[in-house]
Amino acid sequence: MSSVSRGRFPVSFWIGSVIVFVLVMVALLGPSMAPYGVKDQVKVHSTVVDGKDVIVSPPLPPSAEHLLGTDKWGYDLLTLLLYGARYTLFTTAIIALLRVVLGTIIGLYIGMAERRQNWWISIENAWSYMPVILPVYFLLVRVNINSPLSETELTLFFIAVVTILGIPSAVSSVRQKTEQIKEMPFVTAAESLGAGREHIIVRHVFPQLKEQLMIVFVMEIITVMSLMGQLGIFNLFVGGTLQTFSPDLYHSMTHEWAGLIGQSRGFIQYKVWVFFAPLTAFIIAVAGFTLMSKGLQARYQMTYERKPFV
Amino acid sequence: MFKYLMQIIGVFLLILLVSGLPIMFGIDDERDVVFRPEVLVIQSADLLTDLSQGTLGTYWIGRTERSIADDLVSFTEQSFILLLSSLLIAVISSIVFGLFLHHNRLSRGVKRVLDFLSTIPDFIMIMFFLVGAIAFYQMTDIRLITLSPFAEGGLRLWFPIVVLSIGPTIFLLKMVDLKYYQVGGEDYIRTALAKGLAIRHIQLHHVYKNIKPFLVADLKKAIAITIANLFVVEYLLNVSGITRFIFGDYAFATAAIGLGVLLLLSVLIYGLIRGILYLFERGFIYE
Numbered sequence: 001m002s003s004v005s006r007g008r009f010p011v012s013f014w015i016g017s018v019i020v021f022v023l024v025m026v027a028l029l030g031p032s033m034a035p036y037g038v039k040d041q042v043k044v045h046s047t048v049v050d051g052k053d054v055i056v057s058p059p060l061p062p063s064a065e066h067l068l069g070t071d072k073w074g075y076d077l078l079t080l081l082l083y084g085a086r087y088t089l090f091t092t093a094i095i096a097l098l099r100v101v102l103g104t105i106i107g108l109y110i111g112m113a114e115r116r117q118n119w120w121i122s123i124e125n126a127w128s129y130m131p132v133i134l135p136v137y138f139l140l141v142r143v144n145i146n147s148p149l150s151e152t153e154l155t156l157f158f159i160a161v162v163t164i165l166g167i168p169s170a171v172s173s174v175r176q177k178t179e180q181i182k183e184m185p186f187v188t189a190a191e192s193l194g195a196g197r198e199h200i201i202v203r204h205v206f207p208q209l210k211e212q213l214m215i216v217f218v219m220e221i222i223t224v225m226s227l228m229g230q231l232g233i234f235n236l237f238v239g240g241t242l243q244t245f246s247p248d249l250y251h252s253m254t255h256e257w258a259g260l261i262g263q264s265r266g267f268i269q270y271k272v273w274v275f276f277a278p279l280t281a282f283i284i285a286v287a288g289f290t291l292m293s294k295g296l297q298a299r300y301q302m303t304y305e306r307k308p309f310v
Numbered sequence: 311m312f313k314y315l316m317q318i319i320g321v322f323l324l325i326l327l328v329s330g331l332p333i334m335f336g337i338d339d340e341r342d343v344v345f346r347p348e349v350l351v352i353q354s355a356d357l358l359t360d361l362s363q364g365t366l367g368t369y370w371i372g373r374t375e376r377s378i379a380d381d382l383v384s385f386t387e388q389s390f391i392l393l394l395s396s397l398l399i400a401v402i403s404s405i406v407f408g409l410f411l412h413h414n415r416l417s418r419g420v421k422r423v424l425d426f427l428s429t430i431p432d433f434i435m436i437m438f439f440l441v442g443a444i445a446f447y448q449m450t451d452i453r454l455i456t457l458s459p460f461a462e463g464g465l466r467l468w469f470p471i472v473v474l475s476i477g478p479t480i481f482l483l484k485m486v487d488l489k490y491y492q493v494g495g496e497d498y499i500r501t502a503l504a505k506g507l508a509i510r511h512i513q514l515h516h517v518y519k520n521i522k523p524f525l526v527a528d529l530k531k532a533i534a535i536t537i538a539n540l541f542v543v544e545y546l547l548n549v550s551g552i553t554r555f556i557f558g559d560y561a562f563a564t565a566a567i568g569l570g571v572l573l574l575l576s577v578l579i580y581g582l583i584r585g586i587l588y589l590f591e592r593g594f595i596y597e
Contacts, residue, residue, distance in 0.1 A: 308494025
């Protein structure tokens with residue numbers, strides 16, 4: 001860490017940025033890069049190997065034709081991942097962006113208010129003890145499975161729900177920082193020179209917040225991704241779950257990565273590629289954002305650090 | 311007193327509201343949004359009448375109907391053991407590694423490992439631990455964990471406890487570490503050091519005392535984190551805990567009872583840990 005000089009981004013930030021850039025490209029161009037159509041299916045068939053008839057039945061292991069193999073129903077996993085990437089990436093990015101933007105606006109105004117807004121602070125406190133997965137789970141459990149709504153509508157519903165439920169925590173961090181900055185001498189100076197509240201917010205407080213907001217944005221992306229993963233375990237997939245009965249099976253409608261992990265949980269021991277392909281993709285995505293946030297935090301700490309005496 | 315009463319009523323209503331979301335809000339086959347708050351009120355009233363008469367009703371697992379009252383005690387006990395042990399691990403290790411062994415090489419190693427683990431989402435970590443433990447069993451025939459809820463003894467519980475303790479430990483250790491930096495830079499620490507007080511003495515009497523309010527404040531948050539992880543841990547590791555009521559086949563009464571019990575458990579555990587910290591101070595600081 002000590003090798004990082006002030007004001008420069010550490011290596012972890014750049015590695016993370018490259019991963020995130022590749023992910024964004026995959027999300028944008030995924031379907032056109034996919035080797036197969038999203039509906040192309042390998043059915044059970046027989047081929048001749050060494051002069052003998054051999055029955056081929058999915059899931060097929062990774063091979064030259066199917067780089068990551070196929071799932072239980074013969075769909076090419078690489079194709080599914082390329083189609084699902086946009087749901088994973090853009091849903092999380094939109095939620096994180098909305099949370100940060102709305103949180104900043106509300107947090108700045110509440111933080112700059114003349115008197116402490118006790119009603120809001122008690123909401124913040126109460127909400128900080130509520131694991132967000134609970135209300136999200138209970139809102140989705142009757143809506144998301146075998147829903148009459150389309151994939152887009154369900155994704156938008158998910159975005160709305162998760163954004164709104166996450167706003168109090170985003171507001172909280174902005175508000176606290178704003179209250180600190182409000183006490184600084186330069187704000188008092190601006191006030192005594194006759195600056196209005198809007199002017200102080202835009203010219204003096206917000207510029208001090210910018211670095212932190214970037215960190216909060218990346219951290220929110222990670223939070224939302226792990227929330228999606230947890231929901232996937234409980235068979236609630238972004239963009240809808242298709243449940244088929246006897247046996248009870250759950251399928252992700254959008255092939256979103258956390259959903260692919262959730263639906264292939266049964267393959268943790270046997271024909272593991274079905275499970276590990278989406279898991280690896282998901283881990284790489286999380287790692288990219290984590291490295292980015294680590295880099296940002298390290299730079300921030302370097303800039304404002306104070307050394308202890310003991 | 312009035313304020314506390316209001317808070318308790320507010321929390322109680324919040325539990326009913328959250329667990330009642332599925333019966334209150336839905337989308338029917340004609341794609342219309344259904345919003346029926348009155349169903350929630352009726353069912354809450356039913357639940358309260360049941361409770362006041364001392365019965366809890368029944369719930370369904372698959373196609374068997376079971377009595378809630380029969381399972382409630384054993385489920386609660388399981389969750390209580392998991393929550394209390396993992397939070398104790400978190401509190402103790404954050405104080406030991408973050409404060410007293412702050413400059414120790416071992417503690418730096420622990421921090422580095424936890425720093426790495428904190429980048430992996432919990433549910434992925436649990437799955438990796440599972441795969442690892444099964445692979446270990448296949449290679450050596452030594453059984454580290456078991457997922458059978460009927461198994462007896464420590465073999466069944468140590469693994470969920472360890473997995474569950476990782477989240478709060480990371481959170482609390484990070485906080486203590488950060489506060490150590492801030493408190494360690496204060497002038498009274500420099501004065502104490504200049505007067506020749508021993509490092510251990512300064513850590514115990516000056517640093518710990520000034521970190522403790524933050525530790526207590528963040529303890530509530532740590533409990534919230536542990537409970538959020540408890541959902542995934544109990545579900546994936548097949549522990550028959552209280553979250554069965556919440557994430558099993560949905561029924562309003564079961565979900566509300568499950569959430570209520572979970573809330574009572576967290577209050578109880580908060581009190582217990584505060585008590586243990588108090589004893590620690592009585593024993594070592596104020597003697």
